[in-house]
Amino acid sequence: MKPLIGVLGASGEVGRVAADRIAAAGLGRLRVGGRDRAKAEKVAQELPLAADAPPVEVQAVDLDDDEALARFCEGCAVVVNCAGPSYRVLDRVARAAWAAGADHVDVGGELVARDALASSADGKRIAIFSAGVMPGLSGLLPRLLAVRPLRRMETYVGGAARFTSISAVDALLTRGDRFGTAQASWVDGAIRPNVLGPLRNVVLPGFPQPMQALPFLTTEAQELPAREVRAYNVFASDRIPAALTQAWAELPVGASAEELRPYAPDVVSAADSDVDEYGAFYVLLVSARPEPGGPPGPGRVVMRATDSYALSGVVMAAAARAVLEGTLVPGSHLAAEALDPFAVAEILRADPLVHELTVV
Amino acid sequence: MSSTPAAPATPETSPETVPDEDRLEVRLARIWAALLDLDPDRVPTDVSFLEMGGDSVLSVRLSAQVRAATSVQLALADVRVEITLDELAALVRRRSSDAPSARDLPAQITPRADATAEFSLLPLQQGYFVGQQDGWELSYESAHYYLDYGLIGVDGDDAPEALADAVARLAEHQPTLRARITPDGRQRLLPLDAPGAVPPVQVLDLRDREPQDVAKELGDLRQAMSSRGPDPVNASALDVRLTLLPGGEGRLHLGMSLLVFDGWSAGAMNRDLLAFLADWNAVLPALEIDFGDYVSALDGLQTSEAWLADRDWWWARLDTLPQPPALPLIADPHDVAPVTMGNREHRWSDERWSAVRAQCSERGVTPSTAMLTAFSVVLARWSGHHRLLLNSLQLNRLPLHPDVHRIVGAFAATMFLPVDLTPGSTFAELATGAQTRSGEYIAHNLISGVEVGRELARRRGTRRPVGPIVFQSVLGVDAAMGGRTSTDAGPLGETNVTDYSHQLRTPQVALELRCFEIGDQVVTVFSLVDELFEADQVTRAFDEFIAIVDALAEPAGWSAIPELPEDSEPSNPADGELRLGLLPEAASATHTGPLEDDLEMTVAEVFEDLLEVPVLDRGADFFALGGDSLLAVRAVTRLARALGTTVPVRDFLADPTVAGVALMVRAAR
Incomplete structure (x- = not known):
């Protein structure tokens, strides 16, 4: 059976695109969660699923509700948190994911969350913070030039x-x-x-x-x-x-x-x-x-897009894929340091939200 | 950006006796000290807020506290993180000056603490400086004015010493005589006792020579002084020579670098020199400020609202300015290497000119405007179109101090002046129109023609001079300076100023009309690069010009309807035809992409150091990045130091991109 991927904050701009790209890539079964169940349902209905794909689960989740959070993470191979604000979420969802035995990808977090979670590392689970555009791509794409x-x-x-x-x-x-x-x-x-x-x-x-x-x-x-x-x-x-x-x-x-x-x-x-x-x-x-x-x-990278929110969803989906592919080292990381810049660049280039990504 | 805060603030010499703790600088220093956690007595006045640890957040607090302490409201955009304490104090002073007039000059002039400190070049000085490095087509190794005039009743034995003494006293009175230009395009005034500070005087004694020898020697001296001007980078900007001739006659020869002296200065200097010659004990009223004080006072101008308003005014007009007169040429200015400029000259007697002047004043037109209008009519006929762009030389000394008009220096600035001569108008109508338009343009003179010309060249995509036809008139200057200059030259006898010879060399000029007074006479001169024009055409144009001006002595000259071309704009030149303003542009390669190799990176870093902006593309253009021609000269110097290869300035300017300059370096190796 394909792994279960839980996308939190799915009704927001980042979450909607992340869920869309994960579904389109057929990375696994999907569970989407949001504060407002109706909005999350609507996102689930619009996902580009394969004909034989299992139905998408929808849960109403309030991030402040420990039980709801635990229920959402239960059974997931990876939890993809697109909800903010980052300063309130910190490593809260990541801890819930790890507690449920799931890996974690988070659009926010930065050093504060990464370092807070690091003490709980068990040598098996993975958490990737700041997997958006900035921070995220802003630290990852420069590494395309580090040849x-x-x-x-x-x-x-x-x-x-x-x-x-x-x-x-x-x-x-x-x-x-x-x-x-x-x-x-x-x-x-x-x-x-x-x-x-x-x-x-x-x-x-x-x-x-x-x-x-x-x-x-x-x-x-x-x-x-x-x-x-x-x-x-x-x-x-x-x-x-x-x-x-x-x-x-x-x-x-x-x-x-x-x-x-x-x-x-x-x-x-x-x-x-x-x-x-x-x-x-x-x-x-x-x-x-x-x-x-x-x-x-090469001496220059240029990436052009219309806006960064939707693009963050693409990066989140790419991070989820990297986690599922099993190529990452266990532990608490920042996306910019953990992901493969060349693999992510290839995904970005193929995405319609990216007008240009050139390395010259 | 990396200099460290060093010396404590030295209070400037200030004419008013304000208790130290109440001085604006001291109060501002206390605010800085509190915000930046510094010792209030050790806040340097010339280090930026940023370098001392300030950031944009602190700069917002800074303006709030300045407002609280001085009741002066500063715009946030004014208090940038790069501001120094000195600049802030100047800003507060400007904002707090009460009684704002329609055109409050946003500059304050005070003597500098160190009278020998370096200061920057004014825009036109920069132009001359770059021209002197052969930066453009129509450049010379010196931009200078040469003049000699006759002396009668010279005491040949005393004259040399008297002249040397007078020049020494003049150099004491007018510090500009001790000016030097630095190799990287700044300037300073040497102390009086510095070696070479006082311009040397050379004497050529021809008293015992045969007439033909005298003529030859004089001719040789004129040729030498005309074709090689003083070089203020290495020596005095003033070259003074005296020839002693048979029969108690003599000649005084003056070579003046335009980098240091403008047209007004030539008159002022001559006047002072004669005063010292005539009287061993003459004491002229002391000058409270010098040229360096004036230039330093203008430094803050470019961030003032008045300056920005003038710039916006000009920028809004640039796209509709006409073309320079499309005069037919016989050579591409790029290909000629003139040594001296040719002259066509005419003088009007006192009586004739008095009649012209009377007609002018009856119509409310200045004699200068009458000259300008006549010049424009001739140019329109010659070029075949009646909307023309002229460049005018303005002696615009901003009235910052009562002494400003008595100081010698390179105050002059250029100003673009569009001319639109409606066919069918009378000369009087044309002149009145020109008078109104000049007044309108002169009212926006805080930004100079050099700066406007840079932007115009950028918009027109040209690297050629954009204002090669120049108009300059100093008619009325003698009156403004207090009547006619005395003719008493002490041991040098009497001056006979109508017996004179002169020669001008200014870069980037194809043709210039100059109007000035010599004694009772009014003189007009076409100075031109002979190599560019058909001699017959110049002669015809000059004759037409003289005829038009001469006719202005009678009412009929004013009611005449000058024949003018119907076309307002120049027509396209035929194949192979060369016309001013319509010359082919050197094709410039388009470079693009990231910096390609170590050489391009070195070039980029030199650009970055000078311009303080990142240079990320090999196609980045030095001028688009904020550079000017003076900085280009500095870039060439830096590149030579970094790479051991000197790129000619003209080559640098031909393709001032990173990749272009790198190519030049390779070619020069």
């Missing part, structure tokens, strides 16, 4: 995309050294602070217009295989950075989601204005320079 020793690597990720209020709060929470350091670069294994300024109206390969690039050395970027790393969050205008900065200026570092929530509408409306003005687009650009005298090789 020779690299002196410098830069990543530019962003575009114009709408924010939900949940994702706006998540964005407001990405502050503090568990996430990254603004204006810093990574040189010879250490953070070099206060060296990079914002780039205004910068022309970047793959981006359709001049962009605003803000240096933010994520913890993910600090693991990239190059002597020097620069990482930029890229926006179509100053609106979103200004909204985030205003909130951060008024609150101390470490402010809670509840304290930040009142600022979310400004972030959402900034993002809406960007999309209204420029249209939706999302680009991930990686540029690398080899050590002098190094062998020839």
Whole structure:
């Protein structure tokens, strides 16, 4: 019998696409769960199942309900959690999955969740956190260029995309050294602070217009295989950075989601204005320079898509496939470090949501 | 970006006596110190907020606290993380200055703490500097003005020493005489006691020579000084020579680098020099500021709203500006290597010119505008179209200080001026229209023609000069400077300024009309690159010009309807025909993709260092990335240091992409 794959948060944008791609690839039987049963049912009905595929199970699951969570994980080979917000979920679903003997894939989590879960590793189960676009692809695709020793690597990720209020709060929470350091670069294994300024109206390969690039050395970027790393969050205008900065200026570092929530509408409306003005687009650009005298090789990755939420679903499905294929080492990992960048790139290239993925 | 905070803030010399703790810099330093956790007495004033640990979040708090402390509201976009304490103080001052007028000049001038410190070149100086590196077609190894004039009743024994003494006193009075340009395109004023600070004076004694020898020697000297100007990178920008001639006569020869002195300066300098010559004990009113103070005051201008408003004004007009006059050429400017420019010259007597001036003032038109209009009419006929783009040289010294007009220096700027001559109009109508339009354009002069020209060239996709036809008039300057210059030159006798000879060399100019006053006379000159034009056509155009201006002494000249071409735009040149503004562009290869090899990476890194932006594509263009021609000269210097290969500046400018420059390096090896 084919393995059972449980997709949580299936009625959201990420979950819907993840379930769709898992079904289309015929990776296994599906169980979908969401807070709202009716919405989850609707997703289940629209899945592109093979004619002989068993019916899709649907469960209503409230992530705060331990019993419901345990029931959902029961019998799964892998639990694919697309629900957020990440700051509240942390490793909660992962623990439930491991307790039920299932492997786990999570769209969020970052270092906080990975490290929290690591102490519970039993040498058998796998958990993959941050298996979305950013973090996720933003750390994985640069590794396509790591075929020779690299002196410098830069990543530019962003575009114009709408924010939900949940994702706006998540964005407001990405502050503090568990996430990254603004204006810093990574040189010879250490953070070099206060060296990079914002780039205004910068022309970047793959981006359709001049962009605003803000240096933010994520913890993910600090693991990239190059002597020097620069990482930029890229926006179509100053609106979103200004909204985030205003909130951060008024609150101390470490402010809670509840304290930040009142600022979310400004972030959402900034993002809406960007999309209204420029249209939706999302680009991930990686540029690398080899050590002098190094062998020839690729120096640039460009991935273009319309938005990152749906694309995260594709990445989640790819992560689930990697887990099921049995090629991953047991333990608690981040997607960027655990997945095979070349295998994921092949999946992305075949996906209609990806307009371009080139390595040159 | 990597310099470390070093010296504590040194309070600048400030004319007002404000208690230290109340000075704006000190109050701002306290705010910085609190935000960045620094010792308030040790906040450097020239290191960026970013480098000291500030970020965008702290910069929002910074503006809030500045508002609380000074009641000055700063726009968030103004308080960037790259701002230094000095820049912040200047910003607060600009925002807090009360009594805002319609055109408040957003700059404050104060003497610099270190009068010998380097400062940047103004845009036109940059243009001359790059021209001097053979950066463009129509370049010369020096951009300079040469002038000599007659002296009568020279005391040949005392004159040399008197002249040297006067020049030394002039160099003390006017620090610009001690200017040097640095090899990477900056400038500074040497202290008075530095070696070579005072321009040297050379004397050629021909008193005992035969007339034919005298003529030959004088001719040789003129030729030498015309074809080789002073080089302010290595020596004085002013070359002073005195020839002593038989019969108590003499000549004073002046070579002036345009990198250091503009047209106004030539007059001001001559006036001061004569004052010192005439009186051993002359003391001129001390100048409170120098050229470096002026340029430094302009530094903050480019982030001001006034500057941005002027830039937007120009940018909105660029796409509708006409073409330069499509004059027929006999050679491609790219292929000629002129050494000196040719001259056609005409003088009007005092009486004749007084009549012209009277007619001008009756119609509310300045004599300069009358000249401009006559020049435009001639150009329209010559080129076959009546909408034309001219480049004008403006002596626009911003009135930041009462001394500004007494200082010598390279203040001048160019300004593009479109001309639209409606056929069927009277000359008076054309002149009135030109007067109105000039006024409108001059009102937006915070952004210079050099900067506008760069953008225009970018939009038109051309690497050729976009404003090769120039108009320059300094009519009325003598009056503005306090009447006519004295003719008393002390031991050098009396000046006879109507007995003069001169020569101008400016880069990127095909043809220039200059109008100026010498004594009682008004002089107009066509300076041109002879190699480009059919001599007969130049002569005809010049004669037409003189006839039109001369007729303006009578009302009939103003009511005349000049014959003009019906076409507003130039027609396409026939095969093989060369016309100004319609010349073929060098085909530039299109490069694209990631950097390909170590050489391209080295080039990219030089670009990045100079421009402070990432260079990610081999097709990235130095100018599109924010570079200008001055930075291009610096890039060439850096590349030479990094690679041991010097790319000619002109080659760099021909394909200023990473891949293009890398190709040039390979070719030069």
